[in-house]
Amino acid sequence: MTLTAEQITYLLADNGLLKTGADFKGEVEHLAYNSQSVRPKTLLFIKGNFKAAYLEEALQKGACAIVAPMDFHHETTVPTFRVDDVAAAMSILSMAFYDYPQNQLALIGITGTKGKTSTAYMAYEMMNEATQGKAALSSTVQVITGPNPANHYRAHLTTPESLDLFRWMHEAVNNGMTHMVMEVSSQAYKKERVYGLHFNVGVFLNISPDHIGPNEHPDFADYLACKMMLFDHAEQIVLNADSDHFAPLIERAREDVPADGIWLYARKTDDLERSAEVTYETIKEDLQGSTFRLDEHGQQAEQLGLTGEYTLDMPGDFNQGNAVAAMIATRLVGTDAKAMQKALTTVKVPGRMQEITTKRHGTIYVDYAHNYASIAALLHFVKANEHVQKLTIVVGAPGNKGVSRRPGIGKAVNEQSDVVYLTSDDPQFEDPNAIADEIQAAITNPKVVVHRQMNRTQAITEAIKHSGPADVVVLAGKGMDEYQKTNGVDVPYENDWAIAKRVVHSLEGDK
Incomplete structure (x- = not known):
């Protein structure tokens, strides 16, 4: 080259x-x-x-x-x-140097304030099933350019720098991949990591205030504007009609995409105000997964051929919407319903709603939830689907980014939890105690017991140790991350899942 x-x-x-x-x-x-x-x-x-x-x-x-x-x-x-x-x-x-690899890939781009990673993994598994293993992935968690472990890379950004992105796409093409799904962050457009890149399908999951601060977006208007740039660079759009700020979203989508290229989906209700081509409703759900029904409305939607019931082996009713978005998007690039059904029963997202059941210390969930919308949805779901005597959350917030999300984290804790351990989460060049102060300022419920332990490993240990058989502990924010970003250095970190497993083994002798 x-x-x-x-x-x-x-x-x-x-x-x-x-x-x-x-x-x-x-x-x-x-x-x-x-x-x-x-x-x-x-x-x-x-x-x-x-x-x-x-x-x-x-x-x-x-x-x-x-x-x-x-x-x-x-x-x-x-x-x-x-x-x-x-x-x-x-x-x-970069795209020229690497011979325009996007031209050899059916490309799906996914954006939204929450759910990008889960939706990307669902789409990846669906396309992998349909193509016999010829799908690639670029996510917050990892980049996958082929079937071998040597083709799996740890991700450092939600959307890589353009040079890295096109290099990985080129590698995927050389490995025989024909499809690729990637998370597209607002920062990817603001910092032009995907400048000039066009997607076969763009997926817009939702929007709520996030990533607003000195080093990111100056205000929500800028955040929304960057998110909506996906509409300018996609042949077809899959859009959640239940999203906040739907009016400006659909208005902008219609400016950039022909009417027959816009696919709306929404949860089915008795008084649905927004016309959606695809609706879905819960048949049954629990903390292990759910069954939902998908229905198509109108001649355009019926071309998809997806009407029916599907089983999703992931907890969280919010994941049904993510699954529907992934189904529509992958159908538009050739995936069939049979491949989708199989993928939905096997898909696993590292660090998303991973569960540890213990004998004497209740249930532990590990999840990447990191803002008000995702933490509130996660805690609400746990309390709605499991008898919880005491709900404890271990949480922090990154330094030098997403400053606006800190009060929201405190608000979610304030609304749903009984105990919180405020701790570190990639503090970078900020004092984790100062970050904790901002979160704690929004915790005004006197019934919420607040502990501060900036050593994250120790915070997790204490939270599990002081939980009983009917309690739930949620470890939020870092998931499977194996480093803490501190003072510009990636400091090795055991990861929340591994720490929880080790602590449970130490306390109960279980593996």
């Missing part, structure tokens, strides 16, 4: 990004956006806070040209392509 100087110049100019060209006559054989991954004949992208020392290191390793913003100044003779937007340029050049 190479890019010539002429190709780089043409691609940047053709997309209106190039301001000044480079005196560069060769070709590049590698792309990088940090000095550590530079090797000979690398085109280096200068993005973010790129220090002069990093550039010196990159040049010593063999960087032969750079793409830099107009205000980047450095005393060097290295050929420099100056652009208005480095992130956009990186996406455009």
Whole structure:
């Protein structure tokens, strides 16, 4: 894989990004956006806070040209392509360097404030079943580009940087994958990680205030605007008619997508105000899973051929809606109902509603829930489906991101829990105690017992140790994450599931 100087110049100019060209006559054989991954004949992208020392290191390793913003100044003779937007340029050049892998994949993009990961895994399993293992995945939890363990990668971002994303997509194509599903975050559009990328199907699950803060979105309007950019870049849209802010969502969708390319789904009610092509209703549910019925309405929807009952081997009534969204989306790229039914009975999402049943310390749930909407839904579901004498939650909030979600976490705790252990959750450069202060300020219910233990392992240990047979402990936020982001470093962390299993074994002798 190479890019010539002429190709780089043409691609940047053709997309209106190039301001000044480079005196560069060769070709590049590698792309990088940090000095550590530079090797000979690398085109280096200068993005973010790129220090002069990093550039010196990159040049010593063999960087032969750079793409830099107009205000980047450095005393060097290295050929420099100056652009208005480095992130956009990186996406455009990366997809070209990796031979436009999206053209070889049936591509589904999923966005929403909650449910992206669960829906992505459902869609992935459905397509895998239908294609005999030829589906790829890009999720918050992991990236999967092929069937072998060597093709499974730990994810660091909900949506990878464009260079990494197109490299993984290229790898998926080389591995014979024909379909791919990915989570698309609001930050992916704000920071242009998917600039120029178009999806066969875009899925919009829901929207509520989140990711608002100094390092993310300045306000909800900006958050919503970035989320809705998926409508601009999808051939067809699957949209939840039960979502908050549905009016602006459907208005924007209709501006960008033809009427026969918009698929609405909603929970069935007696007085459904919104016309939806697909509705669903619960037949039965418990903490192990559920059975639901899907019905199609109108000539367009009947083309799907999905009407019937389905069994979902995942707890949480909210997951039925996620399943329906995944079913419609995958049907639009060729998956059949038989493959969907099988996938729904076997799908497992690492770190989502994983359950540990103990002898003397009740039931423990591990889940990635990390904002008001997801935590409130999770705690409500647990209390509605299980006799709970005492509900304890262990929770924190990340540092330097999602600042607006902290009061919401406290609100969910305030409404549903009996005991809370406020602890650390990727504090980054913030003091976890200060983050806990912001959460605790929203816990005004005097009946909620608040403990503060910033050592997350110890907090989990204490929560389980002090729970009885009829109690439930919810470990929220980190799921299967095996590191804590602290002061810019990924510090190894055992993960909530492993800690809970170990603690239960220590207390009860169970595996």
